[in-house]
Amino acid sequence: MMNWQWIFFEALFLCLLISGCQRTLDPVPLTVTMTATIQDVKSSVTPELVPPGNSGSDEIELSEIVSPEPVPDIVEPDVVTVTPEATGYPDARITIIYDNTAYDKRLTPVWGFAALVEYGDFVMLFDTGGDATTLLRNMELLGIDPARIQAVVLSHIHGDHIGGMVGLLETGVQPTVYVLPSFNASFKQQIAAYTSIIEVIPGQVIVDGLVSTGELHSGIIPEQALVVETPEGQIVITGCAHPGIVEIIQAAKDLSGSPIHLVLGGFHLMDKSTLQIQEILATFRALEVKQVMPTHCTGEVAIKMFAEEYGMDYIQGGAGRVIEVGQMVTQIDE
Ligand SMILES: [Zn+2]
Ligand SMILES: [Zn+2]
Numbered sequence: 001m002m003n004w005q006w007i008f009f010e011a012l013f014l015c016l017l018i019s020g021c022q023r024t025l026d027p028v029p030l031t032v033t034m035t036a037t038i039q040d041v042k043s044s045v046t047p048e049l050v051p052p053g054n055s056g057s058d059e060i061e062l063s064e065i066v067s068p069e070p071v072p073d074i075v076e077p078d079v080v081t082v083t084p085e086a087t088g089y090p091d092a093r094i095t096i097i098y099d100n101t102a103y104d105k106r107l108t109p110v111w112g113f114a115a116l117v118e119y120g121d122f123v124m125l126f127d128t129g130g131d132a133t134t135l136l137r138n139m140e141l142l143g144i145d146p147a148r149i150q151a152v153v154l155s156h157i158h159g160d161h162i163g164g165m166v167g168l169l170e171t172g173v174q175p176t177v178y179v180l181p182s183f184n185a186s187f188k189q190q191i192a193a194y195t196s197i198i199e200v201i202p203g204q205v206i207v208d209g210l211v212s213t214g215e216l217h218s219g220i221i222p223e224q225a226l227v228v229e230t231p232e233g234q235i236v237i238t239g240c241a242h243p244g245i246v247e248i249i250q251a252a253k254d255l256s257g258s259p260i261h262l263v264l265g266g267f268h269l270m271d272k273s274t275l276q277i278q279e280i281l282a283t284f285r286a287l288e289v290k291q292v293m294p295t296h297c298t299g300e301v302a303i304k305m306f307a308e309e310y311g312m313d314y315i316q317g318g319a320g321r322v323i324e325v326g327q328m329v330t331q332i333d334e
């Protein structure tokens with residue numbers, strides 16, 4: 001204040017010395033008022049309303065203080081939402097219909113394997129279990145209408161995987177059946193009497209995003225596995241994994257660059273030592289397999305070891321188990 005008053009009196013004195021300057025002195029009392037106003041407003045203005053950079057300065061222009069512009073609410077998202085649609089693949093829903101064990105206790109457990117794959121609007125069956133009676137009864141209990149099945153992929157020729165095929169076709173449904181070229185001619189003719197049949201080639205596309213590895217020969221029994229591309233990565237579905245579970249995953253990996261999200265089905269490790277299973281587990285980790293659902297012919301010891309190794313990423317199998325992949329929304333903190 002002392003400086004302002006000093007300047008004021010100095011200016012007044014200077015003006016008085018110069019003739020005709022009285023009219024220019026008219027604003028001077030206003031200047032004093034302005035200074036007072038600045039102080040009053042400053043003391044009553046909340047910090048939020050003081051424009052940034054001007055707080056604490058006596059050189060704030062009056063117009064900014066008297067009519068402070070309301071600071072707009074700045075809405076900044078604190079998370080980034082990654083939508084699964086980014087990959088272009090639909091979500092996948094897999095229901096185990098036929099298995100050695102029953103996850104849903106209403107269902108009948110019988111040695112064998114069958115899984116329903118719902119993929120966008122497409123519905124297909126991977127393997128048919130050992131008999132049509134159990135297959136159809138379990139489907140009925142799960143509320144699955146066989147008429148919805150547009151395709152069947154048969155992993156290999158063993159009875160616990162193809163046993164329900166003809167009985168299913170006898171209900172009048174006509175899915176396209178994908179078989180191995182090596183299947184015996186009489187079985188292929190049996191199916192062809194009801195519906196169309198396709199002998200798979202490596203990378204056989206069933207619909208966009210649903211692909212067969214084709215016939216793998218690295219074991220005694222040739223077999224195909226199904227690869228389901230999802231927004232989270234691949235789901236690899238195996239029947240008995242006779243060519244070797246690691247070989248199957250490698251074949252699936254070679255089909256696309258997608259990460260392996262989940263491997264499920266029979267891993268066929270009943271006759272492996274714990275050391276061999278440990279090596280397989282290490283390979284699963286090296287191949288960056290995120291989740292596992294070893295079931296059917298995997299073997300109790302191996303299932304236990306997979307459960308211990310994978311913890312929360314181990315999924316218990318059994319008839320009636322439903323797995324949905326791709327519906328989770330990933331949230332990343334900024
Ligand atoms: Zn088998
Ligand atoms: Zn089997």
